[in-house]
Amino acid sequence: MTATATDAQATTGTIVLGENQYGKAEVRVMKVDRDQARHRITELSVTSQLRGDFTAAHIDGDQGRVVPTDTQKNTVFALAKDGIPSPEEFALRLGEHFVSSFDWIEGGRWEAKEYTWEHIPSSLTANVSDGEHDHAFVKGGTETRTTVVQREGEEVFVVSGLEDLKVLKSTGSEFHGFPKDRFTTLQETTDRILATSVTARWRYTTLDIDFNAVYDDVRRILLETFADVHSLALQQTLYQMGKRVLEAHPEIGEIKFSMPNLHHFVVDFEPFGLENPNEVFYVADRPYGKIEAEVKREGADQEPRAWATVTGFC
Ligand SMILES: O=c1[nH]c(=O)c2[nH]c(=O)[nH]c2[nH]1
Structure with missing residues (x-):
């Protein structure tokens, strides 16, 4: 420019x-x-x-x-x-x-x-x-x-959340059907490890609530949903996590997520003459996928001032 x-x-x-x-x-x-x-x-x-x-x-x-x-x-x-x-x-x-x-x-x-x-x-x-x-x-x-x-003045905005909630599924995760070009090396898979460190923030539309009880319940829903959803992509898991939170908690306007896809690669045992049916993985530190999205209520009022000073995606 x-x-x-x-x-x-x-x-x-x-x-x-x-x-x-x-x-x-x-x-x-x-x-x-x-x-x-x-x-x-x-x-x-x-x-x-x-x-x-x-x-x-x-x-x-x-x-x-x-x-x-x-x-x-x-x-x-x-x-x-x-x-x-x-x-x-x-x-x-x-x-x-x-x-x-x-x-x-x-x-x-x-x-x-x-x-x-x-x-x-x-x-x-x-x-x-x-x-x-x-x-x-x-x-x-x-x-x-x-x-x-x-x-x-008298207007108050509250955005609450959690950072670094580390979760992993050792199966129940697939990733396939993606477009391929001459730079694609990723193999399609119907069984992989899915791991992430959840950062989530949600906006309260009222202050008249038990903040500790709502926090505990949102955390429970996030964990339960991550475990429960048979994942076709981290994006799909993320969306379900947000959807279930909003369905259970009318006092939350919208929820945003930043979720790294923490890769665990199957170690190639072929050179050793051994099989590796998803048992031994190389835990990659970086790079990682970076999956971010907001889940919101259609047509609901937005409040950009509540999010204005939240750094990064959320
Ligand atoms: O759940 C995933 N979403 C992606 O967008 C993606 N991209 C990729 O290489 N692996 C994955 N996994």
Whole structure:
């Protein structure tokens, strides 16, 4: 692409500040609920960013309206003291706090990622209830629960999801019928390993829900559907996962996925005079297929502002 005369002209006009937001990124906070012998721990990585008219800060170096990023970090810790019932409720409270505390703050973006911890199973008896240690934990699954809360005045948008939910099927996956040209080497298959690491994000159309219960159920549906669908392509599995989530949860407007196709290639044992009926695979690190799609409700209202600052496809 080449720059046009109009582009050149545009670069000579008055320079002004465009969209902006600022805050503290990746504040790692752990809240221990220790009011009972069996503790509960919640670990979040929180990014808080404020929006409003910060022209003076950018143009004149005037900090009169700049709530320091350090204060935003401290606020994350201070609000955690009152509990983190869910990442969504915590992010919503941060938004409410900043918008109601400083009249020039018009909104912002609060992102939270939750890391899973599980009580360590134990056959001992000291500090153990129901076969699990009361205050010793092991890191849970590889996945991270996510939420992005954005606020414009009284309008609030919540996009929640998960990242890196690793799943694999050792059969029940086919891939054939694709077009072939002189560069095609891929063999058709009616039995292959299907593996992916699911990143999904969905938009809530209401805040009047139990965020933890809905999250648990969406995760259950994603896993069950991945397992249940006899896959003719990762694209088909993805679509079914989204469809079943939307059918079960009217409070979700749309759902987006980014799912790598993590290739497992059958090792060629012919040179060794051996057979390999889908038993030994070479696990390829990269490249990987990159399958991304949105599943949505036909004719439903879209809300691009909810997705505006979600990086990548989702
Ligand atoms: O499920 C798949 N979808 C594709 O689009 C694709 N392309 C490819 O080479 N293998 C696969 N597998």
